[in-house]
Structures are given as structure tokens and as C-alpha cells.
Amino acid sequence: MDTVIDASQMDPTLADQIAAEPGGEHIRRCFACGTCTASCPVREVTEHYNPRRIIRMAVLGLREQVLSSDFIWLCSTCYSCYERCPQDVRITELMHAIKNVAVREGYIHPSFRMQVDLLRHHGRLYDLTEFENERRAEQGLPAITEQAADFGKVFVATGLDELIQPEGEGA
Amino acid sequence: MRYALYLGCTAPVRAMNYELAARHTASRLGIELVDINDFGCCGFPLKSVHHQSALLLSVRNLALAEEQGLDICALCSSCTGTLAEANHALQGDAELRERVNEELEATTGRRYNGTIRVRHLARILYEEVGLERIRQAVTVDLSGLRLAAHYGCHYLKPIEAHDGFDDPENPHSLDQLIEALGASSIHYEGWDQCCGGGILGADEETALALPHLKLERAVAAGADALVVICPFCDIMYELQQRRIEKMYDTRYNLPVVFYPQLLGLAMGLSADEVGLPLNRVKSRKLMEMAR
Numbered sequence: 001m002d003t004v005i006d007a008s009q010m011d012p013t014l015a016d017q018i019a020a021e022p023g024g025e026h027i028r029r030c031f032a033c034g035t036c037t038a039s040c041p042v043r044e045v046t047e048h049y050n051p052r053r054i055i056r057m058a059v060l061g062l063r064e065q066v067l068s069s070d071f072i073w074l075c076s077t078c079y080s081c082y083e084r085c086p087q088d089v090r091i092t093e094l095m096h097a098i099k100n101v102a103v104r105e106g107y108i109h110p111s112f113r114m115q116v117d118l119l120r121h122h123g124r125l126y127d128l129t130e131f132e133n134e135r136r137a138e139q140g141l142p143a144i145t146e147q148a149a150d151f152g153k154v155f156v157a158t159g160l161d162e163l164i165q166p167e168g169e170g171a
Numbered sequence: 172m173r174y175a176l177y178l179g180c181t182a183p184v185r186a187m188n189y190e191l192a193a194r195h196t197a198s199r200l201g202i203e204l205v206d207i208n209d210f211g212c213c214g215f216p217l218k219s220v221h222h223q224s225a226l227l228l229s230v231r232n233l234a235l236a237e238e239q240g241l242d243i244c245a246l247c248s249s250c251t252g253t254l255a256e257a258n259h260a261l262q263g264d265a266e267l268r269e270r271v272n273e274e275l276e277a278t279t280g281r282r283y284n285g286t287i288r289v290r291h292l293a294r295i296l297y298e299e300v301g302l303e304r305i306r307q308a309v310t311v312d313l314s315g316l317r318l319a320a321h322y323g324c325h326y327l328k329p330i331e332a333h334d335g336f337d338d339p340e341n342p343h344s345l346d347q348l349i350e351a352l353g354a355s356s357i358h359y360e361g362w363d364q365c366c367g368g369g370i371l372g373a374d375e376e377t378a379l380a381l382p383h384l385k386l387e388r389a390v391a392a393g394a395d396a397l398v399v400i401c402p403f404c405d406i407m408y409e410l411q412q413r414r415i416e417k418m419y420d421t422r423y424n425l426p427v428v429f430y431p432q433l434l435g436l437a438m439g440l441s442a443d444e445v446g447l448p449l450n451r452v453k454s455r456k457l458m459e460m461a462r
Contacts, residue, residue: 022222041365045380073219074377076369079328083339092329099219108220111372115216119228123211125180132184139187139446141194144178147209150231153278160221 011061017101018058024097029087030055036081036091042074049074051081051091058098067102073109103163116164120155123148172299174244175236176204177254177289179402180212182246185410186402188446192431193246193292195444199435200300200308204244209235213250214257227278229257230271234283242288244295248401249368251291252325255332258289291326293400293430294336297344305351310439311460316354318433319394320345321385321408323401324365339363348430349398352437359392361385366407376418382407383415386423395456396426398433405429409451426454436461 018024036051037043043050049071057066066072072095081091102108118125123146126132133143155161182190197204210232217225232254236243245251261268262285272282290298296305327339337344340363346356367381386408389397399405409427416422428450435445442448442461 041367041381042370042377044364045384046377048377070374073373074370076324076365076367076378076381077218078324078365078369079339080324080363080365083328083330096218096222100222103220109373112216112220115372116220119212119217125212125216126184128184136183136187139191139449141183141187141190142206144183145208147211150279151211151228154224154227154231157274157278158221158224158227160217160224163221 005060005062009062009064011063014061014063014066015059018094018097021097021100023090023093024101026087026089027055027059027094027097030059030089031087032056033086035084035086036089039080039084041078041080042076046074051075051095054098055089055091055094066098067105068107070109072098072102073112108164113164113167116155116160117167119148119151120161120166121148122146123151172201172295173203173205173241174295175207175210175239175241177210177213177232177236177243177245177247177250179245179247179250181402181406186405186429188432188449189246189402189405189429191444191446192429192435192440195440196431196435196438197244197292199438199440200296200304202244202295202300205239205241207235207239213247213253215249215253218253223274225253226257226260226271227275229254230261230275230283231279231281233258233261233287233289234275234281237283237287238281242290244290244292246292247403248291248323248325249403251289252328252332255289256329258285258287259332261285291400293326293345293348294333296434297348298336302347302351305348305434309352309437311437313352313354313433313437313460316456316460317357317393317395318349318354319359319389319392319397320349320356320362321366321397321399321404322363323399323404326400345398345400345430349433352433354433357392357394359394360388366401366404368403368407371407378407379411379415379418382411383419386412386415386425387421390423390425394425396428396454398428398430400430412452424452426450426452426457428454428457433457
């Protein structure tokens with residue numbers, strides 16, 4: 001990553017856009033103390049994910065660099081930073097808000113696209129077919145039938161269906 | 172004690188040992204668990220993608236339990252956290268509740284009035300059954316077992332969603348539940364570290380570096396087993412253990428057990444009743460303790 005930021009690339013509307021998103025409201029409270037980064041278990045194993053840096057980049061308005069990045073998808077949602085942040089930035093929820101904005105601008109990590117498809121078709125992250133139910137029956141566990149109908153209706157109503165079209169049908 | 176059993180997506184497919192042990196121990200302790208087939212995903216995976224859809228999925232489940240007049244008992248920590256967060260948001264904001272209900276009613280014909288509670292099974296064991304009754308139910312001596320408690324993240328955090336019932340910086344509920352069985356809950360470095368499950372799909376190599384550290388540290392502390400209360404934590408520590416060993420050219424062979432499995436063994440349930448044969452990393456010590 002470049003060490004010098006090109007000011008002409010800065011888009012001050014990005015932070016406002018994130019702040020308007022549920023969970024992103026407190027982004028401008030961040031005073032960059034780094035408690036989040038020091039607490040982050042993912043940061044412990046990779047320099048690629050650094051919450052303080054991501055928040056700083058978002059506040060500076062480095063729109064493309066933030067929204068199109070892989071690193072915004074690396075929050076494991078452990079809430080350590082959320083609980084420790086002295087400014088109540090609510091970082092875990094803020095990361096969700098940043099990803100929600102990225103999705104609306106056309107960026108989504110393939111693994112999350114796949115999860116949307118699974119929920120759309122099965123209402124669950126793991127299929128529950130006859131095979132799984134046979135295995136459950138062997139253990140004396142009750143059968144479960146998939147109930148995906150509500151999911152499709154919810155996705156259409158909220159606009160998610162339009163945003164992330166079923167595999168093979170959309171862009 | 173009667174609850175709607177919220178299994179979530181992972182436990183009924185990938186952690187039947189957990190489900191078996193949970194059902195058998197709960198029933199022995201006077202907890203009635205009611206199955207609701209219509210329950211679906213809690214909404215957790217959609218929080219990153221589309222907040223409004225995630226919230227509707229959460230509230231759909233809350234409404235299903237409320238229709239039966241039941242509080243939720245969840246097995247998965249992520250489900251517990253996600254449902255409890257949605258519940259907390261709606262209970263504290265009548266305007267939001269109305270807005271969500273309008274959309275939920277239009278799509279699924281359901282409404283949620285904000286009347287139920289969402290708790291994890293371990294919390295219900297801790298708060299409702301209580302340590303004393305658990306101690307009294309123990310018939311098999313587990314003393315001598317050195318166990319590393321893994322609380323996981325969403326069982327405790329965010330604090331407000333769980334009524335602050337335990338302190339994430341210095342929790343005690345799972346340690347006390349373990350010690351109530353006569354076993355020792357050991358201290359180990361990185362006890363509070365996340366399992367990395369939230370990013371397994373996004374970046375496997377990074378995700379698996381987290382359980383690598385945890386397994387390393389639990390073994391160094393001399394643990395006989397890691398004790399978990401979430402099926403996704405189990406995927407990271409147990410189902411991925413062989414792969415992590417290969418990646419880092421090492422060997423842990425560290426058994427990972429769900430707390431209700433230990434509880435069942437201590438109460439004299441059979442290995443089958445607590446699903447012990449389904450555990451991937453075998454524990455000779457636990458098998459010997461099973462009746």
C-alpha cells in the first residue's frame with residue numbers, strides 16, 4: 001500500500017454514508033487510539049487486517065481502497081474491540097456497516113455471496129436433506145425439514161434479492 | 172423449565188454429539204426442550220451483507236418462539252448472540268419494532284411483540300439449574316481431568332445483548348460449570364481468543380492461524396481436552412485439527428468436547444447418550460470415565 005495518500009482521491013462523503021448505515025453511526029468518534037488493533041485476534045495472526053487503519057481510511061474517504069478491499073471481510077466478529085473501545089465506536093457493527101455499503105456498491109466476497117444463495121434455497125447454511133435426516137435418525141434425533149419459503153420472500157422485500165441475484169441469473 | 176430449542180444451522184448437521192448430549196442432560200435436569208421445525212438461520216451470516224435482511228431473519232425466529240409462549244434456549248453461541256442482539260434492539264425501541272413488524276408481517280405473516288428471552292444452554296444451566304443442583308447430579312468422578320474452557324465470543328458479547336450476565340474480560344460461568352463436575356478448569360494463555368470461525372470462508376489460511384494458536388497454548392498448559400459450547404468453535408478446533416496439524420507440521424491430538432457431553436458423563440449417562448463416539452479426536456480418559 002502507498003505510504004503517501006493522494007488527497008485528490010479522498011471522498012469525505014464516504015464517512016457520512018457509513019454513518020447513515022445501522023451500526024456505522026459512531027464512526028467519527030474514533031480518535032485512532034488503536035485499542036481495537038491491539039485487541040484484535042485476527043491482527044495477531046496477519047498484518048492484512050488492521051481495524052484502526054480501516055477506520056482511518058474510511059474517515060479519510062479512501063472509498064475504492066476500502067470498499068473493494070479483501071481486508072474488510074476479515075473481521076471475525078469477536079467483539080473484543082467493540083467492548084474495549086473507549087470511544088464506543090462499536091467497531092464490530094461498524095465493520096458490518098462498511099461491508100453493507102461495499103455490497104451495495106457491487107463488492108461482495110464470494111464466500112458471502114455463496115451464503116446468501118444457501119439461505120435463499122435452503123433457509124440454512126448447511127443443507128438438511130434426506131441423507132442428513134437419515135444420519136440424525138440413526139442417532140435417535142428428530143427429522144428437520146427445510147423451510148426456505150420465507151427467506152425468498154424476505155430477500156425480495158428488502159431488496160437483497162435484487163442486489164445479489166441468484167447464481168447464474170445475475171451479473 | 173420449558174424452552175424452544177434453537178438448534179441453528181451447524182449443530183444438527185455437524186455437531187450431533189452436542190445436540191444428543193444437550194437433549195439428554197437437559198431432560199435429566201428437568202429442562203423441557205421443545206422443537207420448532209420452522210426455525211431457520213438466525214441471520215448471522217447476513218449481518219455483513221445486508222443488515223435489514225439479517226434483522227428480519229432474526230426476528231422471524233423470535234416471533235416463532237413467542238407464538239408458542241416460549242423463551243429460546245440456543246446451542247450455538249453465534250445464534251445466541253445474533254438473536255439476543257436483535258431482541259435487545261427491538262425491546263428497547265418501539266419504533267424499530269413497528270417498522271420491522273410491518274415488513275415481517277408483509278413477508279411472513281408474523282409479528283413479534285418483544286416478550287421472550289434468548290439465552291444459551293450453558294447460561295440456562297448456570298442461571299436456572301444452578302451449580303448446586305449440578306453438583307448434586309454428579310455420580311461419576313471427573314476429578315483428575317484438566318480441562319481448558321473456551322468461552323467463545325458470542326456467548327458473552329456484546330454485553331448488553333446478554334444482560335451482562337458474565338464479564339467477558341474475566342468470565343467465570345463456564346469455569347464454574349466445569350468445576351461443579353469435579354474436574355479442574357485450567358488457566359492457559361489466550362483463553363479468550365476467538366476461534367476464527369467468522370472468517371473461515373473468507374480466508375482459510377488466516378482463519379486457521381487462530382485455532383492453531385489456541386491448540387498450541389492449551390496443549391502447552393497440559394489440557395486433557397478443550398471444552399466448547401458452540402458448534403462452530405468445534406469445527407475450528409476439532410474438525411479442522413488434522414488440517415492445522417498438517418499446515419504447521421505438528422501434532423496436538425487434543426480432544427475437544429462440548430460441555431453437555433462432560434455433564435452427561437458426570438451424571439452417569441452412557442458414551443452413546445452423550446455422542447462421544449462421534450467426537451473426531453478420541454479421548455481415552457473420557458471413554459474410560461463413560462459408563
